[in-house]
Amino acid sequence: MRESNTMIRHATAALLLSAAFSLPATAKNLNYAHGYPAESAVGKAAVTYADRVEEKSGAALKVKPFAMSLLSLSETGPGLRDGIADVGYVLTPYYSAEYATSLLLHEMNLLVNLGQDKGIESFAYAGAIADYTLNGCPECQAEFTAQNQVYTGTGVTSLYGLQCKSPVAKIEDLAGKRVRTAGAGFVRFAEHFKAVAVPLPINEVYEALSQGVIDCAMLSAPELINYNMFDVVTDVTLNVPGGLFAGVAGTNVNRTVWQGLSTEERAALIWGGSHMAAAMTWNFVEQEAEAIRMAQEKGIRVHTPDEAMLAPVRAFVENDLKTMVDVFKSTYRVDRTAEIAAEFPVVLERWRGLVAGVTSYEDLQKIYWDELYSKIDPATYGM
Numbered sequence: 001m002r003e004s005n006t007m008i009r010h011a012t013a014a015l016l017l018s019a020a021f022s023l024p025a026t027a028k029n030l031n032y033a034h035g036y037p038a039e040s041a042v043g044k045a046a047v048t049y050a051d052r053v054e055e056k057s058g059a060a061l062k063v064k065p066f067a068m069s070l071l072s073l074s075e076t077g078p079g080l081r082d083g084i085a086d087v088g089y090v091l092t093p094y095y096s097a098e099y100a101t102s103l104l105l106h107e108m109n110l111l112v113n114l115g116q117d118k119g120i121e122s123f124a125y126a127g128a129i130a131d132y133t134l135n136g137c138p139e140c141q142a143e144f145t146a147q148n149q150v151y152t153g154t155g156v157t158s159l160y161g162l163q164c165k166s167p168v169a170k171i172e173d174l175a176g177k178r179v180r181t182a183g184a185g186f187v188r189f190a191e192h193f194k195a196v197a198v199p200l201p202i203n204e205v206y207e208a209l210s211q212g213v214i215d216c217a218m219l220s221a222p223e224l225i226n227y228n229m230f231d232v233v234t235d236v237t238l239n240v241p242g243g244l245f246a247g248v249a250g251t252n253v254n255r256t257v258w259q260g261l262s263t264e265e266r267a268a269l270i271w272g273g274s275h276m277a278a279a280m281t282w283n284f285v286e287q288e289a290e291a292i293r294m295a296q297e298k299g300i301r302v303h304t305p306d307e308a309m310l311a312p313v314r315a316f317v318e319n320d321l322k323t324m325v326d327v328f329k330s331t332y333r334v335d336r337t338a339e340i341a342a343e344f345p346v347v348l349e350r351w352r353g354l355v356a357g358v359t360s361y362e363d364l365q366k367i368y369w370d371e372l373y374s375k376i377d378p379a380t381y382g383m
Contacts, residue, residue, distance in 0.1 A: 028265070030257070032065045033080070034089035034250075035073035035203070040226035041283035042089065042250075043067050045155065049251060049276040057268035061261075063087065074201050081148045086257045087269075090149070093183045093247040094201065098147055100332040101139040101340070105129050106247035107185040107324055108344055110317045112159070113242040115352060119285075122156050122244055123355040123364055126281045128348040129246050130154040131372055136343060139336065149252040150382035153273030153373065155280030157220040157245040158288045160186075162237040163229050164216035165209065169237070169303045171312050180205050180217035182245055185324065189241045190218075192316055206232055220244065221295075222287035230298050237303040238292070240313055251276045258382050266378035274373035278365035 032050065036042035043065070050063035071079040071088065077095045080088035092099035093106060106129070112121035130153055133140045144151045162168050164177070175194035181187045182202070190197040198214050202223065208214045209232040217229070218241060224230055251273045258266060296302055305313075321341065328337040354371060358364050 027059055027062045028261070030061060030063045030086040031070060032063050032087040032089075032251075033069075033071035033076050033085035034065055035068060035071065035076055036089070037226055038065075038067035040067075041157075041222050041287055042155075042226075042280055045250075045276055045279035045283055046089075048279040049272045052275040053268050053272035056271045057265055061265050061268055063272070068203075072201075073203060077147060080252060080254055083148075083254055083256065085254070087251055087253050088149075090249040090252045091247055092249060096184075096332065099140075099143045099247075099249075100328070101137060101334050101336075102133065102143055102249070103183070103247060103332070104324075104328050104334055104337060104340055105132060105137070105140070105344060106245075107183060107328070108321070108341065109156075109246045110185055110189075110241070110243040110320065111345060111348060112244060113314055113317050117352050117356060120352065120355050120358065122158050122281050122285050123358055124348060124351040125244060125246055126154055126156045126277055127351040127355060127368060127372065128344070129156070130277060130368070131351065132340075132344055132347050134372065134376065136347070137340070139334070144249070144252065145255065148255045149249070150255050150258045151249050152251045152253060152270055152376075153277040154246070154248050155250050155277045156248060156284070157281075158222060158284040159239050160218050160220055160241055160243050160245065161239055162216045162235075162241075163209075163219050163224065163233045164235045164237070165212075165233060166215065167235045167301060167303065168216065168240070169309075171240070171309050174216075177215040178213070180208065180214050180219075182218055183247060184327065185243070185320065186218050186241060188320055188323065189316060192320075193312075202227065205229070209233065220284060220288070221291040222284050224291045224295055225287060230295065230300065233300060235301045235303065236292070236295055237305065240305050240309060242313060242317075248280075250280060253382075255382065263379045266381070270373055270376050270378055270381075271369070274369045275365055277373075278361055278368050282361040282364055 034046045046065035053063050076088040077090050092102040178196045179190045180200045181197045187197040205217045325337050325341050328334045
């Protein structure tokens, strides 16, 4: 009997041990603060990011997106640094002192106005800015490191236009208008055309328009949907000022969290970063036509600029590139400003060629992965 009991105990122990080894390891949960509405271009891309990370990690990592909660857009940089979130959607123009060199890459976004290939501007810029940040800008990486963050990718908006409470059908109509801007380059644009620049975070624009604090906002058309700007604007002018919002470190990871992950888990986050970059950028471009259609259905006037309006915009861009070099060297103390300003357009031109002919989010993600993100070594990057 004693021998039988011993055998039972041994068999039970073996079964328990076998069960323990067969159970999956507890998943690590990562909070992702992105500050946008859940149904926005960014909010939908954040869900794609979470799904791809979980899938790639074999469910070892589970990412929970927080839409317009946990941290606001203006809180995400320091909040991510301090560990309030594990992953964050950091907008570098909101913290110009901390991310001066990264901001320079955003400020060159008006270069897209000078390209000949229309419709791919956002796809090319998202690839180029991530490429240069990862491979040509040690200063950018040092800025993120100083904020206890690891950079894993960039997405950008569609082209910027004007969302206003009165018509801007010719460039002279900007004079005297109080215009929401999104970065120093857009401030200079507004002032050049005799408007009054009013820098504001995007989540404050609706109220500012509704209360008459501003007359216009520089935004991409999908923000009409994302923030329901339909209620507070009467006129939309397309592609003026042009450019796009590229000051996005969309999936920065808290550095302490990053270094506590396995190589395979970090690889999953890099894979996810390529999907976030592609999904966010694709979503913005795809939503452009929908936003314009909805605006017209709601009785909002949509103005398409003619050559008489676009020519002075291009002239401003060409001249402002020289101004920008001086500003970033003297004000932001970016020593390599002239060098970066010469190198980045070459990278952008390469990406114009790479993304020509893209017809889907899947196409775009594959190009981003094959050409860039797959070359990041998860064993050493950010360590």
